Amino acid sequence: xxxxxxxxxxxxxxxxxxxxxxxxxxxxxxxxxxxxxxxxxxxxxxxxxxxxxxxxxxxxxxxxxxxxxxxxxxxxxxxxxxxxxxxxxxxxxxxxxxxxxxxxxxxxxxxxxxxxxxxxxxxxxxxxxxxxxxxxxxxxxxxxxxxxxxxxxxxxxxxxxxxxxxxxxxxxxxxxxxxxxxxxxxxxxxxxxxxxxxxxxxxxxxxxxxxxxxxxxxxxxxxxxxxxxxxxxxxxxxxxxxxxxxxxxxxxxxxxxxxxxxxxxxxxxxxxxxxxxxxxxxxxxxxxxxxxxxxxxxxxxxxxxxxxxxxxxxxxxxxxxxxxxx
Amino acid sequence: xxxxxxxxxxxxxxxxxxxxxxxxxxxxxxxxxxxxxxxxxxxxxxxxxxxxxxxxxxxxxxxxxxxxxxxxxxxxxxxxxxxxxxxxxxxxxxxxxxxxxxxxxxxxxxxxxxxxxxxxxxxxxxxxxxxxxxxxxxxxxxxxxxxxxxxxxxxxxxxxxxxxxxxxxxxxxxxxxxxxxxxxxxxxxxxxxxxxxxxxxxxxxxxxxxxxxxxxxxxxxxxxxxxxxxxxxxxxxxxxxxxxxxxxxxxxxxxxxxxxxxxxxxxxxxxxxxxxxxxxxxxxxxxxxxxxxxxxxxxxxxxxxxxxxxxxxxxxxxxxxxxxxx
Numbered sequence: 001x002x003x004x005x006x007x008x009x010x011x012x013x014x015x016x017x018x019x020x021x022x023x024x025x026x027x028x029x030x031x032x033x034x035x036x037x038x039x040x041x042x043x044x045x046x047x048x049x050x051x052x053x054x055x056x057x058x059x060x061x062x063x064x065x066x067x068x069x070x071x072x073x074x075x076x077x078x079x080x081x082x083x084x085x086x087x088x089x090x091x092x093x094x095x096x097x098x099x100x101x102x103x104x105x106x107x108x109x110x111x112x113x114x115x116x117x118x119x120x121x122x123x124x125x126x127x128x129x130x131x132x133x134x135x136x137x138x139x140x141x142x143x144x145x146x147x148x149x150x151x152x153x154x155x156x157x158x159x160x161x162x163x164x165x166x167x168x169x170x171x172x173x174x175x176x177x178x179x180x181x182x183x184x185x186x187x188x189x190x191x192x193x194x195x196x197x198x199x200x201x202x203x204x205x206x207x208x209x210x211x212x213x214x215x216x217x218x219x220x221x222x223x224x225x226x227x228x229x230x231x232x233x234x235x236x237x238x239x240x241x242x243x244x245x246x247x248x249x250x251x252x253x254x255x256x257x258x259x260x261x262x263x264x265x266x267x268x269x270x271x272x273x274x275x276x277x278x279x280x281x282x283x284x285x286x287x288x289x290x291x292x293x294x295x296x297x298x299x300x301x302x303x304x305x306x307x308x309x310x311x312x313x314x315x316x317x318x319x320x321x322x323x324x325x326x
Numbered sequence: 327x328x329x330x331x332x333x334x335x336x337x338x339x340x341x342x343x344x345x346x347x348x349x350x351x352x353x354x355x356x357x358x359x360x361x362x363x364x365x366x367x368x369x370x371x372x373x374x375x376x377x378x379x380x381x382x383x384x385x386x387x388x389x390x391x392x393x394x395x396x397x398x399x400x401x402x403x404x405x406x407x408x409x410x411x412x413x414x415x416x417x418x419x420x421x422x423x424x425x426x427x428x429x430x431x432x433x434x435x436x437x438x439x440x441x442x443x444x445x446x447x448x449x450x451x452x453x454x455x456x457x458x459x460x461x462x463x464x465x466x467x468x469x470x471x472x473x474x475x476x477x478x479x480x481x482x483x484x485x486x487x488x489x490x491x492x493x494x495x496x497x498x499x500x501x502x503x504x505x506x507x508x509x510x511x512x513x514x515x516x517x518x519x520x521x522x523x524x525x526x527x528x529x530x531x532x533x534x535x536x537x538x539x540x541x542x543x544x545x546x547x548x549x550x551x552x553x554x555x556x557x558x559x560x561x562x563x564x565x566x567x568x569x570x571x572x573x574x575x576x577x578x579x580x581x582x583x584x585x586x587x588x589x590x591x592x593x594x595x596x597x598x599x600x601x602x603x604x605x606x607x608x609x610x611x612x613x614x615x616x617x618x619x620x621x622x623x624x625x626x627x628x629x630x631x632x633x634x635x636x637x638x639x640x641x642x643x644x645x646x647x648x649x650x651x652x
Contacts, residue, residue: 021644054394054421054642057383068380087413087439095380316380318347 004153004183006102007075007290011144011174012063012158013136013167014081014105015115016088019275019313020055022120027128032120037129037191039163040118045132048118057088058314059095060117061136062190063158065276065315069283069305071100072321075290078102078152080143080170084135088114099316105143108135119275121313127275137164141173149174150181153290154212156282159190162198175209186212188282189219196222206241212289213243214282220245233260244299246281248274252302254295263299266307276315280305284321301325330479330509332428333401333616337470337500338389338484339462339493340407340431341441342414345601345639346381348446353454358446363455363517365489366444371458374444383414384640385421386443387462388516389484391602391641395609395631397426398647401616404428404478406469406496410461414440425642431469434461445601447639453601463490467499475500476507479616480538482608485516488524501535512538514608515545522548532567538615539569540608546571559586570625572607574600578628580621589625592633602641606631610647627651 027034030051040048049055059068067077079096083089085107092114096103115134121127139161149155155178161167175185187202187210189195195202202223206213213236215223220232220243229247236243236255243255251264284305288298305321312318353360356377366374375381385394393403405422409415411433418440422429441460447453465487475481481504487493501511513528513536515521521528528549532539539562541549546558546569555573562569562581569581577590610631614624631647638644 049420052420052424054385054424055417056640057417059380091381091383094375094378098378098380314382 004151005076006078006148006152008067008070008154008156008286009078009080009148009152010063010067010156011080011161011170012061013115013133013160013164014064014083014092015061015117015131015136016092017058017060017117017119017275017315018049018055019058019119019121020052022053022122024122027120027122032128032130033193034122034128035126036193037131037160038193040130040132042112042132045116045118045130048130052118052120056313057091058316059092060315062160062188062279063156064096065279066156066283066286067101068096068099068316069280069321070287072317073284073287073301073305073325074322075287078148080105082108082136082139082143083114084108084112086113088116089135095316108138111135111138121273121275125271125274125310127273133164137166139164139170140166141169144170144173144177146177149177150183152183154184154186154286156186156188156286158188159194159198159202162201163194179209184211185209186214186286188214188278189223192218192222195219199223206239210241213241214278215243216246216248216278244282244285244302246278246306252281252299254299256295261296261299263296263303266303268307268311271310273313274310276309277306279315280309280317330477331402332404332474332478334393334396334480334482334612335404335406335474335478336389336393336482337406337487337496338387339441339459339486339490340390340409340418341387341443341457341462342418343384343386343443343445343601343641344375344381345384345445345447346378348379348448350448353446353448358454358456359519360448360454361452362519363457363486364519366456366458368438368458371442371444371456374456378444378446382639383417384642385418386641388486388514388605389482390422391605392482392514392609392612393427394422394425394642395606395647396613398643399610399613399627399631399651400648401613404474406431408434408462408465408469409440410434410438412439414442415461421642434464437461437464447599447601451597451600451636453599459490463492465490465496466492467495470496470499470503472503475503476509478509480510480512480612482512482514482612484514485520485524485528488527489520505535510537511535512540512612514540514604515549518544518548521545525549532565536567539567540604540611541569542572542574542604570608570611570628572604572632574603578607578625580625582621587622587625589622589629592629594633594637597636599639600636602635603632605641606635606643
């Protein structure tokens with residue numbers, strides 16, 4: 001196996017976030033599932049946007065946030081995702097490239113506009129997401145460049161890729177290429193509702209090509225259909241997958257071949273917006289992992305990045321994560 | 327004179343801000359005048375955007391920020407400005423309406439896209455702005471609805487309207503209507519470089535239709551061509567215009583018929599981004615003014631709004647200003 005020329009290549013739904021504040025009554029009145037990512041169509045997006053308060057727009061997308069975080073640590077990052085050649089598509093491409101992530105996926109020039117995610121942050125800092133997938137549904141296996149995957153130490157895939165019709169083929173192609181090349185495949189479960197939608201296939205992935213699994217507590221319980229976190233840890237301990245489980249303020253647990261490592265969350269002066277907490281935890285962990293650091297240190301880097309992201313609005317770091325490490 | 331059914335109607339360049347961080351070296355290397363608002367054309371906008379770091383997009387525009395601030399205090403606000411019927415135009419219209427400001431100006435459907443302002447915030451919290459005026463240059467007198475101006479207690483105009491070719495005709499039409507109706511006309515000088523571009527006309531406006539003048543220290547010195555703030559205050563004290571002069575951390579000075587009132591700035595834990603400080607000072611002042619409050623109290627409301635806006639990134643309030651008053 002040749003030396004990797006990239007630390008992590010991520011594949012995900014390329015999305016621009018539209019962030020606003022709302023209270024629980026607004027969520028209830030508009031049928032928004034609190035804390036979840038719900039898929040919506042264009043008319044629903046227009047309806048919700050029309051009722052939302054003033055918003056700010058910034059690039060998002062789960063795996064994209066993770067790769068931007070990895071680059072902010074100083075890691076070598078690449079991203080694959082589909083935008084349309086429209087204004088939000090240009091914003092997405094500009095922001096991810098300006099963050100130091102290689103992004104070369106061709107945009108679409110017909111069809112739906114660039115994907116957007118309407119994110120409502122409630123006073124408790126919880127975020128509820130309504131996603132219009134738009135052009136991101138056009139991602140397919142033809143967007144996976146074999147040399148890019150074989151050249152990356154880790155191929156990182158978001159579970160949300162199972163939602164659009166053809167992205168899972170891109171996902172499977174990339175995982176197969178990485179496996180043949182002796183590279184690692186990582187999967188983030190993304191969201192408990194997403195796990196419910198695709199549970200059997202996700203179980204097959206974890207038993208199959210996935211080397212590193214990222215999940216929060218709700219997601220791992222949904223995957224194994226167990227009510228107990230400890231049961232989930234015991235199940236994972238019998239498998240060959242390295243599992244990185246986050247529990248919010250409860251810290252994180254790494255289930256590895258050499259045992260179970262628990263790492264606390266970092267204290268935060270004020271939790272402002274939890275959007276991107278899991279994405280950035282994965283960024284810190286993967287940065288440490290690809291640098292060959294011990295697993296507890298990888299998890300501490302994840303906690304550091306998650307603490308930065310929940311201290312402000314938005315899912316992209318405002319501070320240099322390499323600077324925070326130093 | 328009938329009772330006003332609106333407190334303030336504002337007329338300005340309708341702009342979406344593209345906010346990013348940069349250091350002084352970046353400004354120097356790219357020929358950006360620090361602290362100023364510089365007009366740029368489309369190729370320069372594309373060039374600068376291509377070199378800027380990851381950004382966030384949010385509605386801006388000087389007078390628009392002021393009207394959003396006024397509405398956040400609980401004031402009745404309306405806005406006139408020109409966007410194109412494109413994605414950023416929809417963002418602008420959504421955000422200002424969602425903030426409670428009446429906005430009914432028809433968008434253009436041909437020509438340049440919605441205006442954008444590339445704002446670079448340096449580590450000292452200073453902002454440097456490069457504005458592509460886009461569709462906002464299409465604003466003209468035909469966009470001024472007489473009943474909207476006669477129905478507003480104050481017509482608020484930004485000096486930046488002197489930059490596009492036809493907006494000054496809209497400005498003059500609105501001022502004339504307001505004058506005939508016995509309403510007040512307010513002018514913000516916007517920017518010292520803008521004052522240098524249009525000094526003679528601004529002097530005529532201050533000697534003529536303008537009842538309330540907003541300026542910061544650099545702008546008022548540029549207007550009167552005097553090196554001394556005290557000289558500027560003395561000059562203003564001989565005129566009939568109510569002048570509201572802001573001096574950043576040095577507080578504000580109101581020059582009125584009944585004398586000169588100095589009000590301190592409010593302490594801020596950390597100055598993050600000064601974008602919109604003047605716009606929001608005007609919002610607070612005009613809210614107090616249209617509520618019939620004493621002038622020093624009007625200035626204190628201005629200081630309150632300015633303190634909120636410089637505590638975070640962006641020129642639109644994140645907290646309810648009415649809530650901060652209470």
